[in-house]
Structures are given as structure tokens and as C-alpha cells.
Amino acid sequence: MTRKKVKLAYITNDSARKATFKKRKKGLMKKVSELSTLCGIEACAIICSPYDAQPERKDNREKEVTQAMFQCLTGKSLQNLNLMDLNDLGWMIDQNLKEINKRFGTFQTATTSQMAAASMAGPSGEHASQRAEVQTFEVKK
Amino acid sequence: MTRKKVKLAYITNDSARKATFKKRKKGLMKKVSELSTLCGIEACAIICSPYDAQPERKDNREKEVTQAMFQCLTGKSLQNLNLMDLNDLGWMIDQNLKEINKRFGTFQTATTSQMAAASMAGPSGEHASQRAEVQTFEVKK
DNA sequence: TTTGCTATCTTTAGCGC
DNA sequence: GGCGCTAAAGATAGCAA
Numbered sequence: 001m002t003r004k005k006v007k008l009a010y011i012t013n014d015s016a017r018k019a020t021f022k023k024r025k026k027g028l029m030k031k032v033s034e035l036s037t038l039c040g041i042e043a044c045a046i047i048c049s050p051y052d053a054q055p056e057r058k059d060n061r062e063k064e065v066t067q068a069m070f071q072c073l074t075g076k077s078l079q080n081l082n083l084m085d086l087n088d089l090g091w092m093i094d095q096n097l098k099e100i101n102k103r104f105g106t107f108q109t110a111t112t113s114q115m116a117a118a119s120m121a122g123p124s125g126e127h128a129s130q131r132a133e134v135q136t137f138e139v140k141k
Numbered sequence: 142m143t144r145k146k147v148k149l150a151y152i153t154n155d156s157a158r159k160a161t162f163k164k165r166k167k168g169l170m171k172k173v174s175e176l177s178t179l180c181g182i183e184a185c186a187i188i189c190s191p192y193d194a195q196p197e198r199k200d201n202r203e204k205e206v207t208q209a210m211f212q213c214l215t216g217k218s219l220q221n222l223n224l225m226d227l228n229d230l231g232w233m234i235d236q237n238l239k240e241i242n243k244r245f246g247t248f249q250t251a252t253t254s255q256m257a258a259a260s261m262a263g264p265s266g267e268h269a270s271q272r273a274e275v276q277t278f279e280v281k282k
Numbered sequence: 283t284t285t286g287c288t289a290t291c292t293t294t295a296g297c298g299c
Numbered sequence: 300g301g302c303g304c305t306a307a308a309g310a311t312a313g314c315a316a
Contacts, residue, residue, distance in 0.1 A: 004290095004291095004312075004313090005290085005291060005292090006175070006179075006291080006292090006311090006312085008175060008178055008179070009178065009179070010178065010179065010180075010181045011179050011180065011181075015283090016312090016313095017179070017180055017181070019284095019312085019313095020179055020180060020311085020312080021176070021179075021180040021182070023310085023311060023312085024172070024175070024176045024179070024180075024310090024311080025176065026310095027172065027309090027310055027311075028169070028172050028173065028176060030309095030310090031165070031168065031169050031172060031293095031310095032169065032186065034147075034149060034165070035162070035165045035166065035169060035188070037149055037150065037151065038147075038149070038150070038151065038152050038158070038161055038162075038165070039151075039152065039158055039161060039162040039165075039190075040151045040152075040158070041162070041188060041189055041190050041191065042188075042189040043186065043187060043188040043189065044186070044187050045173065045184065045185070045186040045187070046184060046185050046186070046187065047176070047182060047183075047184040048182055048183040048184065049180075049182050050182065145295075145296090145307090145308095146307080146308060146309090147294090147295080147308075147309090156300080157295090157296095159300095160295090160296095160301090161294085161295080163301095164293085164294060164295085165293090165294080167293095168292090168293055168294075171292095171293090172293095172310095
């Protein structure tokens with residue numbers, strides 16, 4: 001039982017990697033929660049994971065998604081957002097910022113838009129199926 | 142040496158709380174890093190902290206800041222952003238979104254803007270001195 | 283596949299400097 | 300204030316069912 005000390009390298013075995021991911025994600029969530037409670041601060045972890053894939057959902061969730069996003073960035077009320085889905089977050093941000101950029105070429109978020117669109121588009125538009133949770137929140141790749 | 146088991150509650154003693162914060166933040170960063178390496182995923186932690194305050198810096202850092210923000214949200218290249226400053230992140234988002242809202246009352250980010258502005262403004266505009274790091278990144282309150 | 287177990291490894295609270 | 304130490308508490312790899 002737990003003979004080896006951890007070799008800090010990518011776990012090539014699929015099931016072993018997923019098992020470790022699940023255990024360590026749980027532990028990480030607990031750590032984040034404890035740090036928040038003990039020190040009276042807000043904290044969250046963002047984990048971009050290939051797991052927890054779901055069928056696409058394209059319904060309108062902009063309000064929930066953006067609220068979660070900004071609560072995360074501003075560190076407020078994260079405890080209330082546990083496990084909230086952030087499906088299509090990437091797609092939404094991408095579309096919003098492309099729209100902003102299109103209408104405001106000289107607006108100060110123009111570089112943001114371009115950069116975000118570039119970083120999120122990827123080679124094959126895989127941003128359309130992102131999925132996430134807050135505290136600890138995951139983004140489906 | 143470590144006689145008590147942790148009482149999961151706010152540590153009222155100032156120096157003890159800060160000491161615990163520092164130790165646990167370090168541990169959390171290590172956990173995040175390990176999870177990322179072992180499972181081949183991108184991850185970051187966002188810690189909103191009252192510590193590490195700095196004199197205000199108002200220079201133009203929008204590009205860096207927004208790049209870090211979106212890399213964080215999209216889970217790309219986080220390893221390259223270790224300890225990058227995100228000074229004035231909150232202020233910038235606030236201003237950007239207020240501007241967007243002002244020009245696009247019916248734009249789909251309008252609710253985002255209002256919510257974000259409300260949540261970040263606070264009672265006394267303290268968002269002007271935010272400071273942050275990525276992986277694990279902190280936001281000065 | 284998931285759940286439970288636990289020996290072993292890792293983190294960290296409490297101290298002394 | 301910070302750093303180093305140590306033992307208790309906590310996390311988890313490997314296995315069983």
C-alpha cells in the first residue's frame with residue numbers, strides 16, 4: 001500500500017491517471033476550502049480537465065456563466081457556486097469579445113478580444129464544448 | 142508540536158493567521174502544480190488575499206493583465222505566468238465593463254457589466270489597489 | 283467502473299531561535 | 300517579522316471486493 005513515493009511525472013496509464021486526478025482534485029478542493037475558512041479569504045481553483053465530458057448544451061446560460069466568472073475573478077461568494085456548471089464558458093467569452101472587437105476597433109478591450117479569441121479558438125474550434133465547475137472548477141477541453 | 146487537530150474556523154490571531162496562510166498557500170501551490178504534472182492538465186488557484194499589499198501602480202498593464210486573465214480562464218500556458226503581477230485587474234475589468242455597458246445597453250454582456258461593476262466597486266472603491274499572482278495567484282483586497 | 287481500506291508518504295501546527 | 304525543526308494530522312497509491 002503506497003510503497004513508492006510519488007514520481008512527479010505524467011501518469012501514462014489512463015485509469016490510474018484518472019483515479020489520481022479524482023482523488024487529488026478532491027483533496028485540492030478541501031485545501032482551498034480550508035484556506036478560505038482558516039484565513040478568512042476567498043479562493044478558488046481552476047482545473048482544466050479532459051474528464052467529465054457532457055453532451056453539448058447550447059441553452060442560454062450567459063447570465064449564470066458570467067456571474068460565476070466574475071465572482072471567481074473578484075473572489076466573492078465562491079462558496080455559493082460549488083459545482084456550478086460553466087458549460088460553453090469559453091465559447092461565450094469568445095463570441096462576446098469578438099463582438100466587442102468588431103464594434104469597437106479602438107476600444108481598450110480590443111487587444112483583449114483579439115488575444116482571447118486567438119487563445120481560445122485553437123486549431124480546431126474545440127472551445128465549443130468546454131465545461132467547468134467553480135470551487136474547484138473544471139473546464140472541459 | 143502540533144498537538145491539536147485543526148479546528149476548521151477563522152484564526153483570530155493575526156500573526157498566526159498570516160503564518161498559516163503563508164504555509165498553506167505554499168502547500169496549495171505545490172498541490173496544484175503536482176496535479177497539473179501528474180495528470181497532464183492545466184490548473185491554477187486564485188487566492189484573494191489581504192497580504193502582499195504594494196504601493197499603487199497605475200501604469201498601463203491592460204495587455205498583460207487581460208492575457209493572464211484569459212489564459213487563466215481558458216487554461217492555457219498557465220505555467221508561463223507564475224507570479225505575474227495582475228495589479229489593477231479589478232479596476233480595469235470594472236472600467237472596461239462599465240464602458241461596454243454604457244455603449245451597449247442591450248448587449249448581451251450588459252448584465253455581466255452591471256454585476257461585475259457592483260461586485261467590484263465595494264463600499265469604498267478599494268478595488269483600485271488590487272494585486273494578484275497567477276499560479277497560485279493572489280488578489281490584494 | 284466505483285468504493286473502502288490503510289500503510290506510507292506529505293503537510294503543517296506549534297515551538298525555539 | 301522570518302526560518303528550521305519535529306511529530307501529529309492529513310492526503311493518497313495501491314490494492315481488494
